Amino acid sequence: DIVMTQTPLYSRVTLGQPASISCRSSRSLVHSDGNTYLSWLQQRPGQPPRLLIYEISNRFSGVPDRFSGSGAGTDFTLKISRVEAEDVGVYYCMQATQFPVTFGGGTKVEIK
Amino acid sequence: QVQLVESGGGVVQPGRSLRLSCAASGFTLRTYSMHWVRQAPGKGLEWVAIISYDGSNKYYADSVKGRFTVSRDDSKNTLDLQMNSLRPEDTAVYYCVRPGYSNSWYPNWFDPWGQGTLVSVSS
Numbered sequence: 463d464i465v466m467t468q469t470p471l472y473s474r475v476t477l478g479q480p481a482s483i484s485c486r487s488s489r490s491l492v493h494s495d496g497n498t499y500l501s502w503l504q505q506r507p508g509q510p511p512r513l514l515i516y517e518i519s520n521r522f523s524g525v526p527d528r529f530s531g532s533g534a535g536t537d538f539t540l541k542i543s544r545v546e547a548e549d550v551g552v553y554y555c556m557q558a559t560q561f562p563v564t565f566g567g568g569t570k571v572e573i574k
Numbered sequence: 575q576v577q578l579v580e581s582g583g584g585v586v587q588p589g590r591s592l593r594l595s596c597a598a599s600g601f602t603l604r605t606y607s608m609h610w611v612r613q614a615p616g617k618g619l620e621w622v623a624i625i626s627y628d629g630s631n632k633y634y635a636d637s638v639k640g641r642f643t644v645s646r647d648d649s650k651n652t653l654d655l656q657m658n659s660l661r662p663e664d665t666a667v668y669y670c671v672r673p674g675y676s677n678s679w680y681p682n683w684f685d686p687w688g689q690g691t692l693v694s695v696s697s
Contacts, residue, residue: 499681562621562635
């Protein structure tokens with residue numbers, strides 16, 4: 463199985479400041495079709511996960527442009543340019559290049 | 575509006591069975607492979623199973639293989655997860671999720687997610 467490792471586990475950020483989450487996979491996530499199926503999910507307290515970013519850097523419909531994704535191969539990053547109160551929650555990276563689908567352990571974002 | 579609504583969760587004793595259902599609306603279910611993902615209380619996400627869009631292929635996480643069975647009834651727009659020989663470690667919120675692309679075995683990404691249904695395995 464592909465292991466997804468996220469850092470940091472916790473991120474305490476001042477409102478309006480940036481935040482960055484790293485995700486590393488144990489193997490390259492480039493699929494045989496040439497795409498890289500790395501996505502980012504947000505889970506607000508008491509809510510189901512919600513798709514933010516798919517295929518490394520594509521913002522899903524309705525996702526604010528302060529969220530951005532980057533990376534390639536085995537190293538990926540989610541950035542929030544200016545953290546807002548509604549961004550509190552746990553963020554997960556997910557790989558769907560190879561079965562079984564696997565998730566990072568999550569990064570909890572809190573406001574200072 | 576694309577929507578998934580899970581049901582069937584509850585409290586069950588170890589070794590017993592439970593059947594979860596997922597009602598899909600707002601899209602043509604039969605064109606999508608569908609997945610189940612679970613989340614133990616306070617823990618991260620774990621992929622559980624996939625059923626192909628035509629129902630001909632299924633694949634399971636090692637942790638549930640041989641105990642769980644995924645099925646679909648496209649005439650009713652529903653997805654089911656039959657869970658047998660339940661263990662305390664199966665305690666979790668179970669989500670059904672749709673992948674980004676239709677008519678594909680590969681999951682790519684997941685949206686939408688339902689609200690989930692809680693399964694608690696305890697004596």
